[in-house]
Amino acid sequence: xxxxxxxxxxxxxxxxxxxxxxxxxxxxxxxxxxxxxxxxxxxxxxxxxxxxxxxxxxxxxxxxxxxxxxxxxxxxxxxxxxxxxxxxxxxxxxxxxxxxxxxxxxxxxxxxxxxxxxxxxxxxxxxxxxxxxxxxxxxxxxxxxxxxxxxxxxxxxxxxxxxxxxxxxxxxxxxxxxxxxxxxxxxxxxxxxxxxxxxxxxxxxxxxxxxxxxxxxxxxxxxxxxxxxxxxxxxxxxxxxxxxxxxxxxxxxxxxxxxxxxxxxxxxxxxxxxxxxxxxxxxxxxxxxxxxxxxxxxxxxxxxxxxxxxxxxxxxxxxxxxxxxxxxxxxxx
Amino acid sequence: xxxxxxxxxxxxxxxxxxxxxxxxxxxxxxxxxxxxxxxxxxxxxxxxxxxxxxxxxxxxxxxxxxxxxxxxxxxxxxxxxxxxxxxxxxxxxxxxxxxxxxxxxxxxxxxxxxxxxxxxxxxxxxxxxxxxxxxxxxxxxxxxxxxxxxxxxxxxxxxxxxxxxxxxxxxxxxxxxxxxxxxxxxxxxxxxxxxxxxxxxxxxxxxxxxxxxxxxxxxxxxxxxxxxxxxxxxxxxxxxxxxxxxxxxxxxxxxxxxxxxxxxxxxxxxxxxxxxxxxxxxxxxxxxxxxxxxxxxxxxxxxxxxxxxxxxxxxxxxxxxxxxxxxxxxxxx
DNA sequence: CTGAAAGCGCTAACAG
DNA sequence: CTGTTAGCGCTTTCAG
Numbered sequence: 001x002x003x004x005x006x007x008x009x010x011x012x013x014x015x016x017x018x019x020x021x022x023x024x025x026x027x028x029x030x031x032x033x034x035x036x037x038x039x040x041x042x043x044x045x046x047x048x049x050x051x052x053x054x055x056x057x058x059x060x061x062x063x064x065x066x067x068x069x070x071x072x073x074x075x076x077x078x079x080x081x082x083x084x085x086x087x088x089x090x091x092x093x094x095x096x097x098x099x100x101x102x103x104x105x106x107x108x109x110x111x112x113x114x115x116x117x118x119x120x121x122x123x124x125x126x127x128x129x130x131x132x133x134x135x136x137x138x139x140x141x142x143x144x145x146x147x148x149x150x151x152x153x154x155x156x157x158x159x160x161x162x163x164x165x166x167x168x169x170x171x172x173x174x175x176x177x178x179x180x181x182x183x184x185x186x187x188x189x190x191x192x193x194x195x196x197x198x199x200x201x202x203x204x205x206x207x208x209x210x211x212x213x214x215x216x217x218x219x220x221x222x223x224x225x226x227x228x229x230x231x232x233x234x235x236x237x238x239x240x241x242x243x244x245x246x247x248x249x250x251x252x253x254x255x256x257x258x259x260x261x262x263x264x265x266x267x268x269x270x271x272x273x274x275x276x277x278x279x280x281x282x283x284x285x286x287x288x289x290x291x292x293x294x295x296x297x298x299x300x301x302x303x304x305x306x307x308x309x310x311x312x313x314x315x316x317x318x319x320x321x322x323x324x325x326x327x328x329x330x331x332x333x
Numbered sequence: 334x335x336x337x338x339x340x341x342x343x344x345x346x347x348x349x350x351x352x353x354x355x356x357x358x359x360x361x362x363x364x365x366x367x368x369x370x371x372x373x374x375x376x377x378x379x380x381x382x383x384x385x386x387x388x389x390x391x392x393x394x395x396x397x398x399x400x401x402x403x404x405x406x407x408x409x410x411x412x413x414x415x416x417x418x419x420x421x422x423x424x425x426x427x428x429x430x431x432x433x434x435x436x437x438x439x440x441x442x443x444x445x446x447x448x449x450x451x452x453x454x455x456x457x458x459x460x461x462x463x464x465x466x467x468x469x470x471x472x473x474x475x476x477x478x479x480x481x482x483x484x485x486x487x488x489x490x491x492x493x494x495x496x497x498x499x500x501x502x503x504x505x506x507x508x509x510x511x512x513x514x515x516x517x518x519x520x521x522x523x524x525x526x527x528x529x530x531x532x533x534x535x536x537x538x539x540x541x542x543x544x545x546x547x548x549x550x551x552x553x554x555x556x557x558x559x560x561x562x563x564x565x566x567x568x569x570x571x572x573x574x575x576x577x578x579x580x581x582x583x584x585x586x587x588x589x590x591x592x593x594x595x596x597x598x599x600x601x602x603x604x605x606x607x608x609x610x611x612x613x614x615x616x617x618x619x620x621x622x623x624x625x626x627x628x629x630x631x632x633x634x635x636x637x638x639x640x641x642x643x644x645x646x647x648x649x650x651x652x653x654x655x656x657x658x659x660x661x662x663x664x665x666x
Numbered sequence: 667c668t669g670a671a672a673g674c675g676c677t678a679a680c681a682g
Numbered sequence: 683c684t685g686t687t688a689g690c691g692c693t694t695t696c697a698g
Contacts, residue, residue, distance in 0.1 A: 032683060
């Protein structure tokens, strides 16, 4: 690692002061075009690169954002991350990726690490419900935060209309005549998933739905489905999965049990990830605008960076995507 | 943003010098346990958080790594990213995510930005072949780099045995009796994909394979497949896709054309992403250890950070995963 | 074992 | 328009 080239070197070489170099480089006003060009030329010749660490130390801005999600391998988050990265990049920021695996400790460690690096903002789908102490700790770090799985609260939020989605799911299944269904979803108290669950249960007739909580993943979906399928004389005619990833796991289990979707059992997902269309049968699901979620989230994060910016709460619309995994309920009882 | 708490505050409060605070905090030798504890207590009470930017400025280490990939939405890269993030985290580093979309300019912009932030290393699947000038520029920035899609060259590399994979694919298809096949893959000169292609073509009989280059994505796969299927009286009996994502697109197109896999046409993928098993039919593919790739890559990156560390070249094994998308060739000619 | 002092590379008043 | 002067918050010799 040979010595780093600094503005001092440029200053000496160009016969000006470092402050002049600094101003030339950052394109500030009050520099004769002539000198600026000269400085720039020298900088170029010396192959100079600003040290953004040093700059950040004095300006207090890192131009870095943190994204804390459960697991980037969930295609929904992948899409969110991509939207976030694109928006961050458009604003000249970098994005650091953190996988919390829904672990509260890990999540707080990430927050601390990001705070230590003085990121300009943090984007997170906070695990579980934040207790009072955690909320205070988050507020205390004094960094803009936007939550991806809350609709209200002390922080800014941007998320899809999960409640509407849950209701939509119930109405659709009801319309198809399903009266005994299972809802297989991730851990309880998860914000998004919980909202879907509540709205879904509420919109269904009393006692018509069995809810199972498990791991929020392909494997989790498979396991929950196995439990359901192995249970008492199967009475359910449809399964509403908390998201598509879980739905894929459910599908795997159903196929393994030599049952047919939707003939033997209907399956409804949530998210609308790309692969839902090539799975067999193509998955009927509730679409949520994942990419836009990430995008909007960093945009509001950036806005929060300004002085006195008020908290914002955005809710994006969802939509039923009808494919072939749901059919009218058959009289199995 | 209320005033930041610094070691100065702690020093004053604890009645010691800042250097003592610094030493206590970084757990250095030569501090009486007594004073150290006192300092730590004060730090805790004041809710102090090191400013890693400031620390980085003097130590020259940012504890941040950069990951530049084509697109995080490709499940293969998702898995690589997860492996990389886990390994980075284990080493106390953060990972910044960059999507190059295979654009050379964008890639170099990212490299420049990361270099400006003085990251400790960069992990990338470099787009296309690097020309001499680019190589020199990369070497000039003086940051450890490991490439994810090369097997040799001036930089350290870690990637799967793509050549063996290509050969494996050819041998398998040959064994099944396929003598007219298409290879649908991403852009030419892409490192990994190119290696697969070359080895595949080489292992197949002369003139038995038609190669198409397209976009490296689901959509790209679909388009290429449409072209192939629409072509002259279809003579091919099998398609080898450059990777699973492309294969999924191909599958979509085949289904859309009302053809059956593998009855009408066999389909072979590469990567072995999780969803390959629930697609219908389950995808036969060449497995490569994506997660480990990411993991190993940051581990070698970290090693390169040490003084005088020699470049390393790792090649990880691949393996045929036989599912149900390939069948013996039928006599269609 | 601890304090004093220098400085990482840069920006930001304040003069001139 | 440009130079001078202070630091940003931290680590790191070098003394003592």
